[in-house]
Amino acid sequence: MKKLIPLLLAFLCLAGCSQTKSHQNTAKGGEKMSSKVLFINASQNKDGNTVKMGKDLLNGTSYDQINLIDYRIGFLGQKLKDDQFKEVTDLVKQADTIVIGTPVYWHSMSGALKTLIDRASEDTSSNPFKGKKLYFFMQGAAPTELSKESTVYIIQRFANQLGMELKGTATDSNQLQKLKTTLENDK
Template sequence: MNKTVIIQASSRSHGDTSKVVNYIASKNSFDVIDLHKKNIGHYDYDYKNKDDDFFDLITNIVEHYDTIIFATPVYWYSMSGILKVFFDRITDILRIHKDTGRKLRGKNMAMVSCSNFDDLKEGFSMPFYETANYLGMNYLGDVHTYVENESIKKEVKQRINDFFSTINNLQ
């Protein structure tokens, strides 16, 4: 299979992160899922949100993709709230949909962060790396991008190209 999907996790479907995601997807023929367009409720211990979009979405992801790339803007030195909710909901497939959760083992994960400057703080990627480790996924790495004046600078595009050239060789 070896298909790749980018999970775009911005509060704006057409913001800076989407510029980067669209650039990556067009260069690599990756599919894109926009979490902003999904109805995914917060995790709770009583599974009150079991009928929202999360289970169908995660089932589709684990059934059709080998590599999952999370693309998030940097909000207050961390991943976006939308992506944090998505990560929290992974608990659902570890506790009540265990067969689906087990299908994440051996899959690949990578992360793309986006902001307005080349100033990502150390430790930003830790939740991604540790989540991949916990789930038995292969963490392929991460790349920080930034958009200035509504465009991706040439050096940022080169950084993206180099990163994806490297991870495509790891898969």
């Protein structure tokens, strides 16, 4: 663990110091996206480590970002009058590429991401995810191998069930750089 801390700090500095060529936060309320790449931040922090990793991954790519924490999305089976799941899926419809980043909370993805996956899997007849390219990464201080494997497995099943092309996953900084290369080569 002591060996990982300097490596993690160096990576976070690199991620935080990098600049994006073009980035625009997508406002709530059904606005049009300015790009065809949508970064879904599944962290409770709008400018935390997950966002820093997303910026590093997408450096040089024009993208829009949404923070799931900004949307009220009910749990599977819950009927909320002010549910905003459709607002999120309307943005997904506009994108060709989806990048999802999540922190590791209690050895798995964030609850916000799990809720989004549950809801997206609820009704596949009006599937806005179908045909999208999907890139996924997770970040955390020291996720276990089991938490990495189980989270990636869920993302693989999610992509498969909804007809997305899973281009790659990253569970550490080395894999994130490989994922960045894949994303750049896919432009």
